[in-house]
Amino acid sequence: MLLSGNAMEQGGGSVTPVLSVRNLSTSFRVNDEWKTVVRNISFDVAPRETVAIVGESGSGKSVTSLSIMRLLPKNSSRIEGQVLLGARDLLSLPEEQMRRVRGNDISMIFQEPMTSLNPIFPIGKQIAEALTVHKDISNAEAKAEVIRLLEKVRIPNAKSRFDEYPHQFSGGMRQRVMIAMALASRPKLLIADEPTTALDVTIQGQILDLIKVLQEEEGMSVLFITHDMGVVAEVADRTIVMYRGDAVETGETSDIFHRGQHPYTRALLSAVPRLGSMGERRLPLRFPIVDVKTGEQQVLADVQDTVGKGKTPIxxxxxxxxxxxxxxxxxxxxxxxxxxxxxxxxxxxxxxxxxxxxxxxxxxxxxxxxxxxxxxxxxxxxxxxxxxxxxxxxxxxxxxxxxIQMVFQDPFASLNPRMSVGSAVMEPFIEHKLGSKAQAREKAAALLEKVGLSADMMRRFPHEFSGGQRQRIAIARALMLDPKxxxxxxxxxxxxxxxxxxxxxxxxxxxxxxxxxxxxxxxxxxxxxxxxxxxxxxxxxxxxxxxxxxxxxxxxxxxxxxxxxxxxxxxxxxxxxxxxxxxxxxxxxxxxxxxxxxxxxxxxxxxxxxxxxxx
Incomplete structure (x- = not known):
């Protein structure tokens, strides 16, 4: 299906898009079979326009961006369709020509800047390399341009920080360095793949403001990939919603937010907490849950007051x-x-x-x-x-x-990958000698049911579960000792x-x-x-x-x-x-x-x- 918005019509005539994606499909080889993870995606990005691709983990949004840039491994991936940058089809270009397109016509910034920056080279040298690869300029000219770029992305004392290393910068400042590198060759299109997800809320705000300002100053188009609907609302002219490899809805961002039609779109929007929606309400409030297949919202009971005030604090x-x-x-x-x-x-x-x-x-x-x-x-x-x-x-x-028990941010790191889920949940009960193995198994099964999983999952291992399921397992394990x-x-x-x-x-x-x-x-x-x-x-x-x-x-x-x-x-x-x-x-x-x-x-x-x- 074709997902092109009315941003293509300006001043009464059609505007040639910076990027046109037609029937893009991406497959990966799994056990000698091809598994399609992105199916027939089509969209345009107009000059100076920001298009957001939104969806949760596994929806195919990052694979879409990597397919456009041809950054997927050649031996285990297959990309079909057309990716037109102006009149050129990027999928048919020889690798040498594609290398010139990357960083020159299209630049990309990733979620985790520390994995994209080389820790053993100063940041100034890394940005200068992006310039010298694509342009015939001297080292002195490259250095002057790098300092200008660092000032442009609002890095204080840019001249003195030219020779500093990535570890000497905070997460937000490292992301600014990545943006400076992406802008070095003045690309027509910037692909931003979850650029603010790993950042604190104030740093995220700074980066979003920066991208808006730079887009106005440089006149570039932006393809913004995220799972955060709050970020989408703040940056995107148009939005494409992806679910399990398919584009299920597209349109003006305001239409998506106010008149979203697909059940998955409505489910995504309902789950976004809106700051200030609680007002004077004293007690917590459950999040609304919408069925992704029907679009119907579950009826949830109000939270009752359980706080034991007047007693000794626990x-x-x-x-x-x-x-x-x-x-x-x-x-x-x-x-x-x-x-x-x-x-x-x-x-x-x-x-x-x-x-x-x-x-x-x-x-x-x-x-x-x-x-x-x-x-x-x-x-x-x-x-x-x-x-x-x-x-x-x-x-x-x-x-x-x-x-007192703890539940950590990354459940995969806190669960032993060699231990079955049942054994992991039972372990605290057995270690503290609170009962027999049979009692531990019975309690673990009951707790897994309580956290929304089933007892027959006890034989499985952590890698067989999604992130949300693993966090439920970590919560069940924390409850095994009846903590207060x-x-x-x-x-x-x-x-x-x-x-x-x-x-x-x-x-x-x-x-x-x-x-x-x-x-x-x-x-x-x-x-x-x-x-x-x-x-x-x-x-x-x-x-x-x-x-x-x-x-x-x-x-x-x-x-x-x-x-x-x-x-x-x-x-x-x-x-x-x-x-x-x-x-x-x-x-x-x-x-x-x-x-x-x-x-x-x-x-x-x-x-x-x-x-x-x-x-």
Missing amino acids: LDVKDLTTRFDIHSGLFGRKTGAVHAVEKVSFDLFEGETLSLVGESGCGKSTTGRSVTRLITPTSGTVQVDGYDVMSLDQHALRKMRRS VIVADEAVSALDVSIKAQVCNLLLDLQQSLNLAFLFISHDMAVVERVSHRVAVMYLGEIVEIGPRAAVFENPQHPYTQKLISAVPVPDPSRRRIKRNMSTDEIKSPIRPVDYVVPKREYREISAGHLVQVA
């Missing part, structure tokens, strides 16, 4: 401090310390969710690991279910961990939007039925607003604002909280031309010298339970 943290010493020199003397967590205090009651939010490096994950003593804190007190965590020996610590507190460390960050909604609903259901307390660690403000009773905002190892969810989101007081909330992409296409004009400053370093004295912090109470750090 988790009580006072002045928690965790530092990591830095040693250098010939004799390894201590020369400083990373102040990862600095005098953090909070409590958590049964049946309550307290969310820790902030950007990478703010100390939220270190806080979660410190309260479970996976990391040994430097000072402070932590009380968990009556245990004084800081004073426990190894035997008592093992016993304490029956009360679960630390969910970015437990839904790596999941597709609809799977994320299902897992969040599962956590809310488990909280209702088991009266669990959650310490929910996340950088996703829209998800946090939906699932939290209270929110604590962390910056450089300190809590700068804490309070009831409605108070923090409806009346943010600290400048950093305001910055976090304003950076969240809003799934509203009417905001597409709006730029946030966000600061491009990198987050400050938490490294302090040996003689550093931590300033005494004071907090001001804005309303009941809503505290803000005084600057």
Whole structure:
């Protein structure tokens, strides 16, 4: 089917598209058979237009972009159809000519810049290489052009950073370097494959603003690939929705958002949390779930109040401090310390969710690991279910961990690939000698059913499950010891939007039925607003604002909280031309010298339970 939009009609006449894709199909060889993963995709990208391809993992959107660039392995892939760049069919070009097209006429930026940049060469030299390969210019001219490009992508002190290496840049700055490299030869088309997925929300906002500005300045077209509908709304003129290798819907972005026809489109949109939709509501709210086959929305019950206020908190943290010493020199003397967590205090009651939010490096994950003593804190007190965590020996610590369990971001890394799922879930129960193997098997089967899987899956191995299913298995394993507190460390960050909604609903259901307390660690403000009773905002190892969810989101007081909330992409296409004009400053370093004295912090109470750090 042909998916070309009305962006092709400008000024009463047709405009020649920069890119025309016709009946593109891509297959991979699996066990001597060809398996088609992208089927008959057709679309156009007009000059200065942004077209988004949206869909979840496995939908075929990244394979589509790699097929256009001919970056798939030749021996195990087959690309059919036409990819026209002007009058040239890219699929029929000799490899030498195609190499000249890449980086010259079409450039591509990827999700993870650290895997695209060579760690042993300075970033200036890597960008200069992109210029010298395609243009006949001297080294001095290349260097001057690289510095201009670095300034264009808003890298501070561009001249002095020319000779720095990738590891000396933050994630957001590395992505800017990748964009500078992509723009080096002034391409007609920029393909951006999930360029903001791995970034914090404020850095994501900066990159989206940057791409908008550069598109206006350079006049290039953009093919933007993502699974984030909030990002689609902010950048795309037209949108193509992909599902299991097929383009199921296309059109103007505003039409897709307001009048989406396909059930899968409606399911994607329903699962997107909208910041500010909770208002004064005190309790968390389940995510709406739409059936991808019928488009019908499931009726979900409201969350009931389970918070045990007035009782002793199940988790009580006072002045928690965790530092990591830095040693250098010939004799390894201590020369400083990373102040990862600095005098953090909070409590958590049964049946309550307290969310820790902030950007990478703010100390939220270190806080979660410190309260479970996976990391040994430097000072402070932590009380968990009556245990004084800081004073426990190894035997008592093992016993304490029956009360508090962790669910990590990547379930594949936390499940043993050689162990069946049933054995992995049963293991904590058996290790803590809580009963026989038969009892462990019976409880594991019941918990797998409780998290939405089936008992007959116990013989399978982790690689046989999807990401969302693996996270359910990790949650079932955490529940085997009947904990009272679960630390969910970015437990839904790596999941597709609809799977994320299902897992969040599962956590809310488990909280209702088991009266669990959650310490929910996340950088996703829209998800946090939906699932939290209270929110604590962390910056450089300190809590700068804490309070009831409605108070923090409806009346943010600290400048950093305001910055976090304003950076969240809003799934509203009417905001597409709006730029946030966000600061491009990198987050400050938490490294302090040996003689550093931590300033005494004071907090001001804005309303009941809503505290803000005084600057």
